[in-house]
Structure formats: structure tokens, C-alpha cells
Amino acid sequence: MMKRASGLTMIELMVVIAVIAILITLVLSAVQAIRESTRKVTCQNNLRQTVLALLESTQKRGTIPGEAAIELQSTRRGQRSVIGNFYVVLAQELSFPCTAVNGKIRWDGLEHGPSPSPSFFSCPSGTRGIAFRINIGVEPTIRMGKLVQQSLYGSFPKHEVGLASVTDGLSYTTILAERNPVTVSPSISSSIAYDIWATSFDEMRSYCDASYRASTLFVSSGQWWSAGSIEECYDHSRTPNVLEVDCASTQGNYIAQFTHRVMIAARSYHSGGVNTARLDGSVRFVNDSVDLIAWRATGTHNQHDVVGEE
Numbered sequence: 001m002m003k004r005a006s007g008l009t010m011i012e013l014m015v016v017i018a019v020i021a022i023l024i025t026l027v028l029s030a031v032q033a034i035r036e037s038t039r040k041v042t043c044q045n046n047l048r049q050t051v052l053a054l055l056e057s058t059q060k061r062g063t064i065p066g067e068a069a070i071e072l073q074s075t076r077r078g079q080r081s082v083i084g085n086f087y088v089v090l091a092q093e094l095s096f097p098c099t100a101v102n103g104k105i106r107w108d109g110l111e112h113g114p115s116p117s118p119s120f121f122s123c124p125s126g127t128r129g130i131a132f133r134i135n136i137g138v139e140p141t142i143r144m145g146k147l148v149q150q151s152l153y154g155s156f157p158k159h160e161v162g163l164a165s166v167t168d169g170l171s172y173t174t175i176l177a178e179r180n181p182v183t184v185s186p187s188i189s190s191s192i193a194y195d196i197w198a199t200s201f202d203e204m205r206s207y208c209d210a211s212y213r214a215s216t217l218f219v220s221s222g223q224w225w226s227a228g229s230i231e232e233c234y235d236h237s238r239t240p241n242v243l244e245v246d247c248a249s250t251q252g253n254y255i256a257q258f259t260h261r262v263m264i265a266a267r268s269y270h271s272g273g274v275n276t277a278r279l280d281g282s283v284r285f286v287n288d289s290v291d292l293i294a295w296r297a298t299g300t301h302n303q304h305d306v307v308g309e310e
Helices: 010-061 086-093 201-213 254-260 292-297
Strands: 070-072 082-084 099-101 104-107 110-112 132-135 138-143 146-150 174-178 192-195 246-249 273-278 283-287
Touching: 010 086, 010 132, 010 174, 010 273, 010 283, 082 086, 192 201, 201 246
Parallel strands: 192 246
Antiparallel strands: 070 082, 099 104, 104 110, 132 174, 138 146, 174 273, 273 283
């Protein structure tokens, strides 16, 4: 009688290979999920540091530091000061001393122009230096014949508000969120279009779509500390992670008014939502599916529109 040869048949071998492939896929998926969870937690920790520094600065200044220009005095005799933004204030609160020299930022004994931002302003999942932007408000509206933002604070120090003015409640008012660009076209690196003629929210969207297609865009200077950049802010006009062109309007006085009219969505590289920070110092992950009314309600400070959890 002939004995059967030992070993696996072709069908058995294929089954074994398929099982191994499935196991490898499951392991890789689990590893990827763990890595993303770690990146998300790191991002939340950095955001928590940032909002606590903002609150500390608010206690000292008496008002929430907006994206307005902040004069940074030089430590060298005879050297002029430079204009910085609120990131500089927060960096100093986080023991990252910055001084001004020759119109540039100076730290660690070196002068810096365009350069990476401090690590505590970044998120591992992101691709840009500063991951967190300050809330500029909600949908622009017509007021006294002008297109204005229903803002959390004003752009300039005389318009900034203190915590006592936040009548909606600190835990219901978002101040910081992740903001990464959306790339509608691979050939266009910037994601913020602009218009100069819009007199309504819908017109603003239409003009900005046209501006984007024509490559009429704002381009970041690369200076994380530079003042007057729309790269410092976002707003609550649209829900998080929306895949629409971000927009800024320059109607009227460009220097004094442009950040009152923006449509820059909170956006992250996390799946399903963005990390946000409230004025009570809490950090929350907000889902993309958040109700737009609830999302806008957390974007203002004195509209008496307190809502529950998003």
C-alpha cells in the first residue's frame, strides 16, 4: 500500500497564507490605531499647555490676547523692536523666552526669520509648524452696511475682551482649535483665497472659489511669530474638517479689517474631528458631525446661546 506524502497540499498552503495575511493586516491596523491614538493624545497635551498659557496671559493682561500686533522690545541698545503675535506671548508663558533683534525673533542666542515654531504649538499628525489657531468668531454678517464678523474678540487691543465679558460661560466658549489647510488642487500650495468685493456671506464664498481657481491666494510668510497674518486664526462659520476653500475678505481697510471677515475652518489630520480648547482650560475632541448651530454657538462669547455637549 502506498503511503501519502507528508506536507501541505496546494489548497492547504493557500489557506495558511490567507490566514497569515489576515493576521498581518489586523496587526498593522492595530498598530496604526495605537500610533494615531498616541498622536492625538500628544496633540491634546500640547493644546492643553497652549490654552493654559493663554489663560495665564489673560490673567496678567486683563484681556484675551487676540491676533493683534504685539510690540516686542529688543534687549540690545539701539536696536528697534519688532511686531509679534499672540504666539510670542504664549511662548514666553511656556518658558520659551523670545526677544527682538534687527526685526527678527531671537532665542537661544540666535536670530531667526522664517523658521519652525516651538514644538508645543505642533501636532504629530500635522504637516505645518503651528497646529493651533485662535477663534475669530462666526459667520460674517451685514452690520451698518459693512460685512463684519460676529467675533469672540476684536482684532486690536482696544477691542479685546476679558473673561468677565464671556457671558455664555467659559466652558461653552471655544478659544483655540486645530487648523490645517485643505488642498483642493495639488498644484496650489496655499489654501486661503481672498476677495475684495463681497457684501454677503454667499458672495464671499463665491468670490473666494473664483479666487482659488485663479490662484489669487494668501501665502504664509513662514514666520510663526509674525503679526497680522490670517494664518493665526480660524472661525466657526462651517463645521470642522469641511472640504471647502478657506477664505478671507479684504474689503475696506486691509490692515484694520481683514481678519473680521474670514471663513477658515477648524481642521485636523485626525479621523472624525478636531481638538479644541475652551476658555475654562478644557480640551475637547469635536466630531465632524457636530450640529452647525451648536458649533457656532461655541464660537461666540456673549450671544446667550449656551448649548450642551456637541
